[in-house]
Amino acid sequence: MYRYDTYDQAMVDARVAEFRDQARRRIEGKLTEDQFKPLRLMNGLYLQLHAYMLRVAIPYGTLDSRQLEMLSHIAEKYDRGYGHFTTRQNIQYNWIKLEDAADILADLSTVEMHAIQTSGNCIRNISSDHFAGAAADEVVDPRPYAELMRQWSSFHPEFTYLPRKFKIAVIASEKDRAAMRLHDIGVRIVKRGDEIGAEFYAGGGMGRTPMIAPLIRDFVPLDHFITYAEACLRVYNRYGRRDNKYKARIKILVHELGAAEYTRQVEEEFAHLLSVGVEPPREELARITEYFAPPAFVDGPKTLDRSDPDFALWVDRNTHRHKHDAYVSAVISLKPAGGIPGDATAEQMRVVAKLAREYSFDELRVMHTQNLLLPHVRIADLHAVWTALDEAGLGAPNMDTIEDIIACPGLDYCSLANARSIPLAQRISERFAATGRTEVVGELKLKISGCINACGHHHAGHIGILGVDKKGKENFQLSLGGSEAEDVSLAKITGPGFDEDGVVAAVEKVTDVYLATRTDGERFLDTYRRIGMEPFKEALYG
């Protein structure tokens, strides 16, 4: 895992000092709230319905036990004893006081963490495949490239006042576990013969106008990686729309210009920047890559005792194939039936940190599905890990099932919300768990957003639910057929919306249709793609 050297540490320390100074000037009245807002946002501090919310960056979702213990400590000391893991592999605290913010940032910096650029119109925390470094199917570990981008994008002098926020994801396998093409820039590391390079996708995003990023370059050689990204950003910074905040994301620019014209402009800028020379020295990538050297895996048993059916179910659902055959990656579900998706208590964080130290080479991941992950667990240790998780209420065997719901904070916290997402997620997972249908239905990704901003990825849900306001009442629109994976697609709305009871019933009805029509091995999404919207509409409104 990457470690700060004195330079990285000094950058973060400088930022903490800078933020303290900004907070002081705000308090002294030298900064107006309007002027302070973008500054606090660049340090992850939002003003919410009831309190400040602080979003802490977890670069490419990787952290160690010491860092998770610090997150646990912050939850206890400055918040109400819990934190909320997000779809961008970060953590949010919902009950923060402005006076504490600088102290929290200082605490974070002692474990090489920060809240830099977790909001604001800048390049946000870079996300990646949560199985990076462990997945059997990756070309290389994508994280060194993400780290190279993290450094390049941190405090970038030209790109701190972009038209709008900018999100980048970096992956390195055919399978997309990071919703790569729903990012402003998506990067897929690929191999051409022996040469490593990158596919660049640009102009994806969710929000009110969801778009799938088109491929703009099929091979950027590694030693031009940062230069190409810089070209993409410069074209966007210069020509992205600034007249209308809702049209300011790069997806609108790419859409309005057309991918071909945007690409042409990027290529021109790229050629120019190559002559200027902005690429970090090649040895820097080599230096970073050393930190991500695989841990010392040892051979061991490849099979396990499946006599305990609960354990066997968890193994089947929540573990993922590892590149070393004596290991697996183990998903820690933050989706207990009836629970708040993505929430973890301070105590749970400590349990997970301990497990990571004992059983996973001190490494942890945050998944974009709002779960945690132990990337490298010996098959021989799985039972012990599962037992400890289960005791801590973290043993739900429901990865990628209908209980594994992504939900935004919604009206319980968010000032932009139309509807409550969390209670709806709780009801749906409770219902499916109680009726035993979760297992019968199998893989079904359900995603809920409390408003059109789509923080809960509803456009990319096999089933998506969007909270809308209908004459002052909470109302929910149902959509079907989305996917954030390599078979990326945007969900389509079924028809008129439902109230809360109605939408829970509607979700059951669409699973009825699926169960009645699926063929062998078909997932919900496959059935939908085969039979289309009509049969579902019929069941819902017919």
Place this chain on the structure above:
Amino acid sequence: MVDTSNLGTSPDEVQFRFRDDEPVDHAAVTVDSCCDQTNAAAVRIEPGDDARVLLPFLDRLALVEVNFPSFGDGRGYSSARILREAGYTGELRAVGQVLIDQLSHMRRCGFDSFAPDKRLDEDDAARAFATWENVYQRAADQRRTIAEKRHEA
């Protein structure tokens, strides 16, 4: 002929300047009139202007002002770098809503003079200019980056 599009700041509105030469005191003209006139030595770039149209005239320009009507509109940072990348060595002045927390980034993008529309606190500004002892990216200021320092022989 009298140029009616005079709109520049005057040298005494400049609060910070990192150059030794004498400030230009011609008023700046718009990008459009700069391209039409053969003698303009000072020009003002608005956020929507394409800085690249000035490239053929860089030799005769001694002052380029980049206007920030709103601090949140970051196009001027790109304009500045583009001019420096093209070899412009004259004065590059940030004018308009120039705030403390923008100073260090502007400096990195090649600005060497600053005429904020509201005067800034001198101490706060001094601290801001000195914020980053080291930098991650190459930019117009030619500072050695952290990555370069890491791999110094």
